[in-house]
Amino acid sequence: MSVHERKQRERAARERLIVATARELAEQQGWDAVTTRRLAERIEYSQPVLYSHFRGKREIIGAVALEGAAEMAVALRAATSAADGPRERVAALARGYLHFAERNPAVYDALFQLDGGLAYAQEDTPEPLKDAFAALLECLGEVAGDGVHPGLFTEVFWASLHGIATLSRAGRLPPQDTEQRVELLVDRLAVL
Amino acid sequence: MSVHERKQRERAARERLIVATARELAEQQGWDAVTTRRLAERIEYSQPVLYSHFRGKREIIGAVALEGAAEMAVALRAATSAADGPRERVAALARGYLHFAERNPAVYDALFQLDGGLAYAQEDTPEPLKDAFAALLECLGEVAGDGVHPGLFTEVFWASLHGIATLSRAGRLPPQDTEQRVELLVDRLAVL
């Protein structure tokens, strides 16, 4: 039976290779450049192999999104843990979030802009997504203010960060002044 | 020379028909369904006719976006003009914005999600886009608070609304509680 297990290991490794390659390609040349042909060529297999791992391109995007969500949760917790006091902690969270979005645009797109076929804000939402939101909640819950539901507050704060991240990257907002926007957001939204 | 003028009128009418049809199709079945073939069939011309009016699909999206920006500016001014006092005015603006995004998802996508080849936040930004931002600024400028640049404040408030609008529609936020999010945003961000 060990032969079978080895094959399963190799198969799992190939699946990771597909996801990693898709992500790499997307970060290098954008998601439009991630075609099934190019992806297949890079992993040195034929196209149909992709479809033996994933239902289609959507699921590949979804896999990148899950990977990214886990990394984002780590990044956010790392950013907040180094800060002193609620004010600085929230500011660090906001900067960390925007920094992550800026440094990993393809992953961010897979998470929040593209359709990866994932369920959000539901019971069957994948664990990494729930955990990324939890990382936000851990920091933001304590500054929601009296009478305001921590979850709702986190949603609003997150939405604001998301708006700044996407509008900035799409050229809808002037690229400078990011720090001032963060300051404004933190000082006004958070109850310290 | 009148013959020539008539032809120009007819040509302009056909261009409006293209934009209106693209928008209609996008609202009905989403932008993915707006293919050059389908669009050409609906206006009862062949594909190449589209390319005698627009450089490509991108420019058609851009045309829909400009049309939408003008409508959005009107909608926002209508919403704010009916409200009494700064607090209610800002809340009405926020509700009007989210309402517009919800009721015209395809137009909203053309404006802020898709690439319509338009310049944003620059000198050569088309007038309708500037005016839509101006409509926001007119209302939000007076609640920016002391020492905060009205333009910057408007950008942040707008980004927050944009985040709520996009995340809600993509199913990333629970669909209910919109009103509570608006209240929170207005009460915290605006200085009354």
Place this chain on the structure above:
DNA sequence: CTTGATTGTCTAGCGATGCTAGGATCGAAT
């Protein structure tokens, strides 16, 4: 009025996309 040129439109086709059917090949088990 006839001719030639210009304008307008269409048919047909290019390269590329996501995805799939069917056959070939290879290894494990009898």
Place this chain on the structure above:
DNA sequence: ATTCGATCCTAGCATCGCTAGACAATCAAG
């Protein structure tokens, strides 16, 4: 050694955005 099942690839489908070249209608000049 032979069967059988899993694995993988070649080839192809329908569709996409976009364009070249043929054709017809229209206009200006002789």
